[in-house]
Amino acid sequence: MGGTGARGRKARRIVKILVTGASGMLGGAVATALTLRGDRVRVLQRRPASLPGVEEQRGDITDPAAVSVAVDGVDAVVHLAAKVSMTGPWSQFQRINIGGTATLLDAARDAGVTRFVQVSSPSVAHHGAGLVGVGADPADPDRARGNYARSKASAELLALAADSAGFAAVAVRPHLVWGPGDTQLVARIVERARSGRLALVGRGTALIDTTYVGNAAEAIVAALDRAAEIDVHGRAFVVSNGEPRMVAELVDRICAAAGVTPPRLRVPVAVAKAGGSVVERLWSSLGRTEEPPMTRFLAEQLSTAHWFDQRTTREALRWSPTVSLDEGFARLAAAYRAS
């Protein structure tokens, strides 16, 4: 994986790795990839992960007792567990994303863990304007947009601040991860397209990077393997497929893969943003917990460019995507046909 040859594989000591948040699509993919190459993997999450060959521990990332049990005897940690949502009160994001990361970092250092991969998000450095061909700017909790991004920014800063001799911390920021089994981006687009409620913001011409889940998992594994290297530890890396596409085209492709009709509705950007804010407030006040159809954050995300300079990432991690967008869409289509 990630450029490690057969010789490297033989030479490598069997290590034990904790993956948090493995019930999600990306966490599951990371745990599976590590297991498949022969690492011993323990996972920590609240819901069952149901991954073969993996030692499963159920528990909450904010529970110090559960966390210290989870890190006991592991060499490395990949931290994915987070509250991923576009709405919700700040206190929850703070408790889970910031508090959870702090708890895990403390426990990991106490347990003698030597490598720590913080799975982060490019939104931690995003101030609302477009991101065009940029690298990984420093995380900025003050100016990041929305509770999720702000809390993840703080969490990343915590993790990178913990980087020290004997504890190599690195942050990986995959952008818009998707693939078969995705309940976030893909499932929502498909579900709304099916019910005729999907509208494109503007003409959908904003250029957006995405990451096929397998590529993101490989990048995280590569970061884990190289965490101690001089040009890797203490740094953050944006990860994407390096094949930005217009939002309209992405939506079209996803709908085509799922066999649903792509949207014909278009919502002007300003309306979407204003509407997003209203819906956001209304949704929260109604006490609804599932995601609202449009938030201001999402409207911004879908109406401004987000694509990245991948040169540093690929050089430092010695990683590059193995699944192209087209191949990814084909796999997605196969998964939909099978279900």
Next chain:
Amino acid sequence: MVSGDRSMVPAELPGLDPAWSRLVTAVDSEGVERTWHVLDTAGTDTGAPDTAGPSGYAGTLLCVHGNPTWAYLWRHLLARFSQPDAPPWRVVAVDHLDMGFSERTGTVRPLAQRIADLGTVTDALGLTGPVVTVGHDWGGVISLGWALRHADQLRGVVLTNTAVHQPAGSPAPTLIRLARLPGILPAATVSTQAFLRATLALANPPLPESVRNGYLAPYRTPRRRAAIGGFVEDIPLTPEHPSWSALTEVAQGLDRLAEIPALLLWGPRDPVFGAAHLRDLRGRLPQAKLHRFEGAGHLLAEDADVAGAVVRWLADLDRPTPNPVRSPSPEPAVPWRPLWAALAERAEDRSVALVELAQGGRQVSWALLWRRIREIAAGLSASGVRRGDRVALLVPPGADLTAAVYACLRIGAVIVVADPGLGLAGMNRALRAADPAHLLAVGRGLAVARALRWPGRRFGAGAGAAMLGVTTLGRLARIGAGSPELPPAPGPDDDAAVLFTSGSTGPAKGAVYTHRQLAAMRDALSALGLDPKAGIVAAFAPFALFGPALGATSAIPDMKLTAPRTLTAAALAEAAVAVDASAVFAAPAALRNVVETGNALDDRQRAALANVELLLSAGAPVPAVLLAQAQALMPGAQPHTPYGMTEVLPVTDVTLDEIVKAGRGDGVCVGRPVPGVEVAIAALDPTGTPAEQPGSAAGVTGVTGEIMVRAGHVKDRYDALWLTERTSSRNPGWHRTGDVGYLDPDGRLWVQGRLAHVLTTPDGVLTPVGIEQDVESLPQIGRAAAVGVGPRGVMQLVVVAETRPPVRRAGPAEPKLADAVRAVTGLPVAAVLVVPTLPTDIRHNSKIDRSRLGRWAERVLGGGRPGGL
């Protein structure tokens, strides 16, 4: 005494390093101790010289601001020279007393005192080494005053939008006149910020608010603004003014600087200092390099990269490259033959030289043409047109233009030719840049010239002009017939012409040709296979001018030569009939219309076209299909399409057969260099930067790089564009074309696009033309453009295309089309956008404006609306 212990400069001003700020105290010429504020790259908080120390410097740039700015104006210069790769020059920018953050003395300080004050500061700073003065506005005068008093240490002078003399007949700058109306001055300049804000509003593009606040920072109260009024009052508009003699002394002293290198950097959009002031300065500093920054204005240091220009100019100063004597290109084997030689030789020839087909037609014999040329030449001369004077010609191709052109050339006047295809705005910029002393135009041209207040004394051509009461060509000829004495002919290395580029890659540039170079262009054209005994149809403006010089009988078809699309097959054929044509020149757009109207030809017209042996189409890439279709109308002709540009034409030539033989490649095959032309390639590195030196012919086969050309008919220089000229001719003897391409193993040149349009992607450099050809091979695509979005090095490839049938509004392509585009190019195309029509240049109507398209794509793919292309 120098002290740097305190400063009133706000801690944070955009672009200003607080470490530059220091105070200098010294006794002025009146014996009073004064404190100046200066920005100094060698200054530190302790007032001690920086690490390098003054001795580490090659010299000092002494920057002098005008009114109502302060040393902040020069912050980009200070910043640039603080960088490690800058030439080792210290930058000192002084705030005049009562200005910026210098002391408020409460005194009135006229020009002479200001000049003395500057000397006091430089003495206090101990500036003993070489100094280059840099001045703006009224600071330009003060800096020159300092320069004249410090000749021993003066290394050069740099001037930006300034003047030392109010040229006769030109009104005082409006702002100044308004500000000096009785009762207005104190209100405009001191008690309010009106004058200050009006000046800052001249910046183009507008200044960010934070920068504007930087300029306002020292002038927050009326008391602190007192000197702004004083400065305006100190501008002497009449000899009675107390500063008149000081100003005159500076102006007249400039001839003592003849040996001093000078750089004039100019923003033409300046209501304060205009073309007349620039002309005056050029006259006084004839050695000065001049660069006009098109689109920039009065606050030039804000609008343009003045620092970058000064860095380059200093580099040339410190490392004097032996400026090659004129014409380093291989000398022509034959002695110089003036452009009018063929005409003079046929002075007795009564046969037809020129046929105009428009408006009922007109024929002119060689004898009459030459007689008219001589008469007009004598008439112009008698009317005060001197050798070296520029004459703008706004006359459509035909007998009048031909006579006017050769008359001007014969007396050494320099013709200025700007194609109306540039559009009014483009013409306006071009004529202001060339600044002709005379302007010869038809009625409409005169009206436009008057409306837009173009420079130059007026002459007219045609009936419309006669009615406007200007001296017409007819009248000039009559004057000339009365006093037929002609002044001596110009020499081969005198300027002959300023020809403007099409402006499809930024504002049109003036290319200056000498007589030798124009003659070489004639000879290169003749080498394309022209038989002087044959008739030619000149449906392409440049050839309409060169026909008589080639000694060929020319027919100008009934069309608007500036709108190539107006040429019909019948009009072309009638012109061919008129001169029994064996050669046809037509722009690609003209040829396209000829092909489309070919069905309307009758038998007689078809027969005339069948006699054509040579078909030349140039000006823009010509698709082989089009050449083949044109050949079907002219079955006896071999189509050629020479490659070249306003700066050197032709460079290469290729026949349709050869194009077919070469097959598909990554670009357009333009064939092999014409005789006397050398082509070389400066390979691009992964950042898209061309090598400084061309690769050897053997080593560059298949390598993409900037196309370089060496020939006797390359332009002499760009006009008033010193920086551009420096870039294009940095390899002595070579012209850097700004085009990219490669040479194939058979020695053929392939053009791949413009250097400015090269895409630097993470996977390497891509050139647009080959990609576009691939996309255009799809049946559902009309024309296509490949542009890059994003920063250099990580650009994403975007294809923008016209579809068949065209879409009604711009937007993302359907997935199926995007798939087809990706498949046919085999490249990672990030986005495919479809548009109703792609923007093209006005002149050729065929060169896609990729720069504009790139900016549009950048905006749309950033999430903007796809309208507004």
